[in-house]
Amino acid sequence: MTITSPKGFRASGVAAGLKSSGGPDVALVVNDGPDATVAGVFTGNRVKAAPVLWSQQVLKGGIVRAVVLNSGGANACTGTQGFRDTHATAEHVAAALRNQPKPILIGAGDVAVCSTGLIGELLPMGKLLPGVTAAVKELDKTGGPKAAEAIMTTDTVAKNVHVQGNGWSVGGIAKGAGMLAPALATMLVVLTTDAVAGSEALDTALREATRLTFDRIDADGCMSTNDTVLLLASGASDVQPSQEELTAAVVAACHDLAQQLIADAEGATKHIAIQVLGAASEADAVEVGRVIARNNLVKTALFGNDPNWGRILAAVGTTQAAFAPDRIDVGVNGVWVCRGGSAAEDRSKVDLKGRDVTIQVHLHEGEMDATIWTTDLSHAYVHENSAYST
Amino acid sequence: MTITSPKGFRASGVAAGLKSSGGPDVALVVNDGPDATVAGVFTGNRVKAAPVLWSQQVLKGGIVRAVVLNSGGANACTGTQGFRDTHATAEHVAAALRNQPKPILIGAGDVAVCSTGLIGELLPMGKLLPGVTAAVKELDKTGGPKAAEAIMTTDTVAKNVHVQGNGWSVGGIAKGAGMLAPALATMLVVLTTDAVAGSEALDTALREATRLTFDRIDADGCMSTNDTVLLLASGASDVQPSQEELTAAVVAACHDLAQQLIADAEGATKHIAIQVLGAASEADAVEVGRVIARNNLVKTALFGNDPNWGRILAAVGTTQAAFAPDRIDVGVNGVWVCRGGSAAEDRSKVDLKGRDVTIQVHLHEGEMDATIWTTDLSHAYVHENSAYST
Missing domain, CATH: 3.60.70.12 (L-amino peptidase D-ALA esterase/amidase)
Incomplete structure (x- = not known):
């Protein structure tokens, strides 16, 4: 159809x-x-x-x-x-x-x-x-x-x-x-x-x-x-x-x-949904989601099956969105590895073997949510984009 | 010392x-x-x-x-x-x-x-x-x-x-x-x-x-x-x-x-100087240089020894800097592959085999210049950043 x-x-x-x-x-x-x-x-x-x-x-x-x-x-x-x-x-x-x-x-x-x-x-x-x-x-x-x-x-x-x-x-x-x-x-x-x-x-x-x-x-x-x-x-x-x-x-x-x-994104091994929760505005939620989606260190970590919440927090820190560093929670595939800006559940509990990854970032600033979808940064991405026109 | x-x-x-x-x-x-x-x-x-x-x-x-x-x-x-x-x-x-x-x-x-x-x-x-x-x-x-x-x-x-x-x-x-x-x-x-x-x-x-x-x-x-x-x-x-x-x-x-x-940047195979020339302000020159430096498609192209000026122009197009698309010149290692926003010198003349790369982007809007230094996006970058903490 x-x-x-x-x-x-x-x-x-x-x-x-x-x-x-x-x-x-x-x-x-x-x-x-x-x-x-x-x-x-x-x-x-x-x-x-x-x-x-x-x-x-x-x-x-x-x-x-x-x-x-x-x-x-x-x-x-x-x-x-x-x-x-x-x-x-x-x-x-x-x-x-x-x-x-x-x-x-x-x-x-x-x-x-x-x-x-x-x-x-x-x-x-x-x-x-x-x-x-x-x-x-x-x-x-x-x-x-x-x-x-x-x-x-x-x-x-x-x-x-x-x-x-x-x-x-x-x-x-x-x-x-x-x-x-x-x-x-x-x-x-x-x-x-x-x-x-x-x-x-x-x-x-x-x-x-x-x-x-x-x-x-x-x-x-x-x-x-x-x-x-x-x-x-x-x-x-x-x-x-x-x-x-x-x-x-x-x-x-x-x-x-x-x-x-x-x-179908080139070179992707992960299909990643970044859910930003509890934002003060929809614009804040989108900004936070997008900056995480574009962060090469987050994307390479996910390619490596690494639930590296520190890189996620560091990415959030570069935005203008309303948030307090000591109130952010981060969940990866349902495991809340970061609560209140510090380590929480054991990161080894996170299962990243599958293709689908859900990252949840709760800002605790309001009622607005947004989801951004992205991919990881893989060797195949580098290969296809360095070899495309030559 | x-x-x-x-x-x-x-x-x-x-x-x-x-x-x-x-x-x-x-x-x-x-x-x-x-x-x-x-x-x-x-x-x-x-x-x-x-x-x-x-x-x-x-x-x-x-x-x-x-x-x-x-x-x-x-x-x-x-x-x-x-x-x-x-x-x-x-x-x-x-x-x-x-x-x-x-x-x-x-x-x-x-x-x-x-x-x-x-x-x-x-x-x-x-x-x-x-x-x-x-x-x-x-x-x-x-x-x-x-x-x-x-x-x-x-x-x-x-x-x-x-x-x-x-x-x-x-x-x-x-x-x-x-x-x-x-x-x-x-x-x-x-x-x-x-x-x-x-x-x-x-x-x-x-x-x-x-x-x-x-x-x-x-x-x-x-x-x-x-x-x-x-x-x-x-x-x-x-x-x-x-x-x-x-x-x-x-x-x-x-x-x-x-x-x-x-x-000494991790995984880099190129040491890239992006010279932005003829900008209306220093802030414009820095913005243009930085957006090129951060563009994964430009960075993978340079890793692949590809003087892909189209990706450079597309990156410039995402900025707020003063420029007209049909007045930009782009030089790669001294070869002006783009003049006035269109193809100029033969891109096969560009020698990208060495580690040092100079990209010149002339906006023809004023007298301000700035140089941003960056690296390419290589397989080694992906490897080192996906394997760092695991």
């Missing part, structure tokens, strides 16, 4: 020769309507790839009919030629959709573009544009899984999701890696729904969902130039859910995809 | 059995005067070890006659008992110095304490206190190198320095690792001078020196609970240098020690 599970969407994935592996590398998602409302969230990185700059412009119009995605090249740090290439790709998608037996009469301004791969190199347009033509021909109501496959880079499995509403649903595909491990491989997510929903309702749902899910996975603190999350609504179900229902379904879909991303 | 090179200081280093290796682990530095002025800089971590809390109190009195340092245990996250142990150590130093053939009549409040090692465990006081007694007996005007050796943890070489002034000088010892690699091993630095200088002049010199040196080395962004830098002045030279002369000598001594630290 995937991006084409909601009514009103077709998708495809083809091999255009962008990837040296010869695997599929161009994906297309088309919204057949009747509606074509959209919402999007983009990277906070100030160095933005050409397709991000393009898609941000396109979304200002409030309508997106098609999304074209490629792996095999990020089209980031490619100057004005890179932007012209993105524009040409969108033009080509629109022209190919117009030149069909059942034409879809749209322009380049209705086409969002996403790219992922190495930074700093121009896309081979002579391969990409024929790939787009082929992707248009392959469009199908069952094409979601092929699209999911075509956007993979260092992913080892394709990521799909489907969340059922009452007479409507939300589907999605994802690749990578947002702020996860793979060598700046972008997080690209496209979500679809056949609910009837205006752009504003979609935007509300999507921002809440990314805040609670994608923004809370963090494998190495690195932010891509290309991160993009799009939510397209076709209205084909004729059902207009409440904002609450819509948001809940989009949050559920994004949570599922986020967990698929973290589970 | 070391901490006992300036006139008026004695030091020692002995093995008290705190380290499982049996190596020297207790160091003592005594200021025989006539002056006993002091300045100190301590960790910014809000989780502070007991000896940091103690020494901060001691320095408020403006007089420090002795510094006792131990490896083999950080005495951090050890609660009230940990603080009592630090107090008892200082008392023991003062008592032992009073009970000598040539007594030094001081109290615990004249003794600074520094500890380094694992967090969260109480120090074995039954071993430490006899070690202090022995260290007092071993005090000698040539004892600096022994003190430098006794504070080593994961250091592979002892760090000493001596900078000559005009009739006076600055000496020092260091261990670890401030914000460097070794598993939260603390940066401990003790500097001595026989210049005549008040606490305020020492403080001015020391803050400027740490700002320009220790605060600009950054191997993994991790901040210890125990970091301490002390500067003691004996006045034994009878020479009172100008503030400018004093600051210059202290900066030179700290720069030398900082480079020794980064050169």
Whole structure:
């Protein structure tokens, strides 16, 4: 169950020769309507790839009919030629959709573009544009899984999701890696729904969902130039859910995809949930969770099956969050190895042999909680990220 | 040439059995005067070890006659008992110095304490206190190198320095690792001078020196609970240098020690200088340099001999510094692989085989420069930090 599970969407994935592996590398998602409302969230990185700059412009119009995605090249740090290439790709998608037996009469301004791969190199347009033509021909109501496959880079499995509403649903595909491990491989997510929903309702749902899910996975603190999350609504179900229902379904879909991303993070041997409890504010809870998730000494300790709570406390000490060092408790897989800032239960009781690790940090400052998901720092991480482009 | 090179200081280093290796682990530095002025800089971590809390109190009195340092245990996250142990150590130093053939009549409040090692465990006081007694007996005007050796943890070489002034000088010892690699091993630095200088002049010199040196080395962004830098002045030279002369000598001594630290960072295969040029402010230059230095994808790329300027640009994009993505130039070992935010000289021209790497990032926003020194992220880093405490 995937991006084409909601009514009103077709998708495809083809091999255009962008990837040296010869695997599929161009994906297309088309919204057949009747509606074509959209919402999007983009990277906070100030160095933005050409397709991000393009898609941000396109979304200002409030309508997106098609999304074209490629792996095999990020089209980031490619100057004005890179932007012209993105524009040409969108033009080509629109022209190919117009030149069909059942034409879809749209322009380049209705086409969002996403790219992922190495930074700093121009896309081979002579391969990409024929790939787009082929992707248009392959469009199908069952094409979601092929699209999911075509956007993979260092992913080892394709990521799909489907969340059922009452007479409507939300589907999605994802690749990578947002702020996860793979060598700046972008997080690209496209979500679809056949609910009837205006752009504003979609935007509300999507921002809440990314805040609670994608923004809370963090494998190495690195932010891509290309991160993009799009939510397209076709209205084909004729059902207009409440904002609450819509948001809940989009949050559920994004949570599922986020967990698929973290589970597939490059070089990870641990899937780590950091639960920050008793914070004075949600912002404090997120800050504390994130600083632990990004701490290389905590991450290497967990790789070594070492419940090193001292490194966790030292990480917390670098935040601005409200806390008193002598009131913090730390639990690792249910064993409270630190109480009141000092050693408590015997650390040898902690079982870290499994892949799943839960770290609990109780600040005893208030009622707010947040969970950040991350991975360990392993030899495989170093290997894959030192060998990626050479 | 070391901490006992300036006139008026004695030091020692002995093995008290705190380290499982049996190596020297207790160091003592005594200021025989006539002056006993002091300045100190301590960790910014809000989780502070007991000896940091103690020494901060001691320095408020403006007089420090002795510094006792131990490896083999950080005495951090050890609660009230940990603080009592630090107090008892200082008392023991003062008592032992009073009970000598040539007594030094001081109290615990004249003794600074520094500890380094694992967090969260109480120090074995039954071993430490006899070690202090022995260290007092071993005090000698040539004892600096022994003190430098006794504070080593994961250091592979002892760090000493001596900078000559005009009739006076600055000496020092260091261990670890401030914000460097070794598993939260603390940066401990003790500097001595026989210049005549008040606490305020020492403080001015020391803050400027740490700002320009220790605060600009950054191997993994991790901040210890125990970091301490002390500067003691004996006045034994009878020479009172100008503030400018004093600051210059202290900066030179700290720069030398900082480079020794980064050169000895655990698991590093590269010694990397990140020069940020043309920044609008010094703060911008430091922020940009630091964010590059902490980026795991940049660090793994350099471990892999890959001049991956795209990762550098993506790191810069996460800062708040003034810059335009299409005006940044990036040079790696003298080859400008990126000009104006896009690919420039052929990256295959970059020779990364050596240990020393210079990265230049030109922002073209102003006249301010700063250099941050760091290391790569290697398999050895992961190994040493995942195996440290288990």
